[in-house]
Amino acid sequence: DTEVTQTPKHLVMGMTNKKSLKCEQHMGHRAMYWYKQKAKKPPELMFVYSYEKLSINESVPSRFSPECPNSSLLNLHLHALQPEDSALYLCASNPGQGRGPDTQYFGPGTRLTVL
Amino acid sequence: AQSVSQHNHHVILSEAASLELGCNYSYGGTVNLFWYVQYPGQHLQLLLKYFSGDPLVKGIKGFEAEFIKSKFSFNLRKPSVQWSDTAEYFCAVNAKGSQGNLIFGKGTKLSVKP
Numbered sequence: 001d002t003e004v005t006q007t008p009k010h011l012v013m014g015m016t017n018k019k020s021l022k023c024e025q026h027m028g029h030r031a032m033y034w035y036k037q038k039a040k041k042p043p044e045l046m047f048v049y050s051y052e053k054l055s056i057n058e059s060v061p062s063r064f065s066p067e068c069p070n071s072s073l074l075n076l077h078l079h080a081l082q083p084e085d086s087a088l089y090l091c092a093s094n095p096g097q098g099r100g101p102d103t104q105y106f107g108p109g110t111r112l113t114v115l
Numbered sequence: 116a117q118s119v120s121q122h123n124h125h126v127i128l129s130e131a132a133s134l135e136l137g138c139n140y141s142y143g144g145t146v147n148l149f150w151y152v153q154y155p156g157q158h159l160q161l162l163l164k165y166f167s168g169d170p171l172v173k174g175i176k177g178f179e180a181e182f183i184k185s186k187f188s189f190n191l192r193k194p195s196v197q198w199s200d201t202a203e204y205f206c207a208v209n210a211k212g213s214q215g216n217l218i219f220g221k222g223t224k225l226s227v228k229p
Contacts, residue, residue, distance in 0.1 A: 031215050042205055042219035043159070055214055090159065094215040102147050102166065102215050108158040 003027075004107035006091050012113045013081065021076040021110045023091030030096030032074040033104065034066060037088040049074060050096060081114045088112075117142040121206050121220035128196050129228050136191040136223050138206030145211040148189040150180055151219075153203045162204075165189065176200070198229045 004025045013019050023032065031050050035043035048056035049068040063085075065077040074091055088111050092104040122137040140146060150162040163174025170182040180191045189206060206220040 033216060040222075040224075042222050043217075044219075045216050048214045048216050050214055056216060092217075097212070097215070102209065102211070103149075103161065103164055104215065104217060105161070106151075106159040 004091055004093055004105050006089075006107035006110050008110055009108065010111045010113075012115065013078065014115050015081060015083070017081075018077070018079045020078065021089055021091075021112075023074040023076075023107055024072055025093040025105070025107075026072055027093065027105070028071075028095070029093035029105075030071060031094040032068065033092040033094070034074070034076055035090040035092065037090055037109070039087075043090055047076075078112075081112075083114050086112055086114045117146075117208060117210065117218045119206050119208055119218055119220035121204075121223050123223045124221070125224045125226070127226045127228065130198055131195045132227075134191070134193040134196045134200075134225070136204055136206075136225070138189045138191065138220055139187050140189065140206075140208045140218075141187065142208065142210060146208045147211060148180075148182060149207045149209075149217065150174065150178070150189075150191050151205045151207060153205065153222075155202065159205070162191070196225070196227050198227045201225060201227045 007022045034046040037043040046060045047066045052068045063080045067075040088109040090109045091107040094104045118141045120139045148165040151159045152162050165172045165182045173179045178193050203222045205222045207217040
């Protein structure tokens with residue numbers, strides 16, 4: 001099973017809402033990632049979790065709050081977003097350092113629209 | 116800092132034409148190299164990757180890429196494209212021994228005319 005799942009597929013929220021994106025993998029991977037992809041642009045790294053610990057935060061605004069409750073799950077909590085935060089949010093996983101081929105597997109993404 | 120350059124923003128080909136998409140990277144250390152494809156409305160899929168060994172790597176759907184270390188290049192090729200190859204193609208790198216996070220090029224949109 002080389003699948004990364006993400007829910008929901010689509011999300012529309014107002015600027016005052018609080019919502020969460022969810023990502024799950026059952027490949028035993030110990031590194032998980034959040035990327036943001038705007039239309040016609042490449043994915044840009046937001047966060048990296050390694051062994052359930054946040055290891056990279058690419059200067060992402062605090063209205064995005066990641067959480068890794070266990071080795072299979074990665075959440076992205078959203079609060080007080082701006083319309084310019086509308087994008088495709090991609091989750092990816094990787095075996096982790098020293099644990100296997102350094103290849104990332106991407107989920108299908110959550111398409112977020114902020115009104 | 117690492118960076119990845121993809122020279123072509125949009126490539127338009129007829130079916131059966133040959134394809135070569137350029138990718139150059141900038142990094143002082145050893146890297147892993149990847150090509151991902153994103154079909155319209157779909158998620159990123161790995162086409163092929165290079166970690167070490169034979170610099171000519173073969174991927175899925177008839178794609179191949181050649182790593183030329185002296186040129187810091189990892190160009191993607193396919194001898195004969197099909198209409199179904201219409202997609203966005205991203206070259207990406209990560210540094211060996213890093214957290215594995217990928218640096219992507221800006222992407223090349225390939226349009227294949229039937």
